[in-house]
Amino acid sequence: MEILTQIKNLGFSEHTYSEVILSIRHKDKVNVAPMGVLLGEDENLHLRVYKGQRTCRMIMDGAEDCILNITDDPRVFYDAVFRKDQIAYCPSEKVSSPRICGCNAYIECIITNRSEREELIEVSLKPIFISVLKNPVIAYHRAEPALIEALICYTKLLHFRKSDRRAAGELRERMQIFRDIVYHSTRNRDLRMMITEILERARRC
Numbered sequence: 001m002e003i004l005t006q007i008k009n010l011g012f013s014e015h016t017y018s019e020v021i022l023s024i025r026h027k028d029k030v031n032v033a034p035m036g037v038l039l040g041e042d043e044n045l046h047l048r049v050y051k052g053q054r055t056c057r058m059i060m061d062g063a064e065d066c067i068l069n070i071t072d073d074p075r076v077f078y079d080a081v082f083r084k085d086q087i088a089y090c091p092s093e094k095v096s097s098p099r100i101c102g103c104n105a106y107i108e109c110i111i112t113n114r115s116e117r118e119e120l121i122e123v124s125l126k127p128i129f130i131s132v133l134k135n136p137v138i139a140y141h142r143a144e145p146a147l148i149e150a151l152i153c154y155t156k157l158l159h160f161r162k163s164d165r166r167a168a169g170e171l172r173e174r175m176q177i178f179r180d181i182v183y184h185s186t187r188n189r190d191l192r193m194m195i196t197e198i199l200e201r202a203r204r205c
């Protein structure tokens with residue numbers, strides 16, 4: 001099947017961001033971070049990576065490729081932000097960056113373009129190889145998406161906490177709502193522990 005068709009089958013679109021976990025290697029350094037990805041008219045995939053993050057530095061320093069690891073498991077998103085040392089890697093097929101073990105699918109990409117803006121860099125990725133390992137068919141759960149939303153609020157809070165106190169206050173309020181959704185919709189101890197930890201970190205920062 002053509003790569004573009006496979007990418008669309010995985011849910012990537014020109015209109016809606018797909019949330020993935022990007023793994024990247026530059027020289028002997030490997031890093032992971034959740035990122036939003038948009039499909040471009042040029043059939044490449046596009047990222048906006050904010051400055052001040054490790055991923056941004058590695059791309060600006062010359063990293064050549066990366067993997068888009070696809071999963072809906074919030075544990076992997078959580079580890080990619082807070083417990084990077086717990087991430088287990090496995091080798092890729094065509095690029096030097098490693099995959100994160102246990103994801104549903106992988107898109108191996110070459111970094112073809114970087115353009116610098118004031119606060120961020122825009123990055124174009126050419127997908128060269130796709131593996132789909134699991135096709136999940138499961139009923140919708142509320143807890144996992146709420147946890148990922150809380151993580152997004154937390155990583156934005158790090159950005160806004162000094163420059164915009166009102167935005168920071170709103171993010172903290174929103175996180176409390178996501179915490180309530182997790183507690184109302186699951187008794188899973190792992191998920192409850194993670195949302196509690198995210199809120200505690202937000203309170204401390």
Ligand SMILES: Cc1cc2nc3c(=O)[nH]c(=O)nc-3n(C[C@H](O)[C@H](O)[C@H](O)COP(=O)(O)O)c2cc1C
Nearest residue numbers: 019033034035036048049050053054055151152155
């Ligand atoms: C679901 C999700 C999506 C995210 N999307 C982006 C994004 O598109 N661009 C970005 O710069 N940061 C994004 N972030 C924030 C980074 O992943 C986060 O700041 C991360 O800790 C950066 O790690 P690093 O410093 O190791 O690169 C996202 C976070 C989450 C939880």
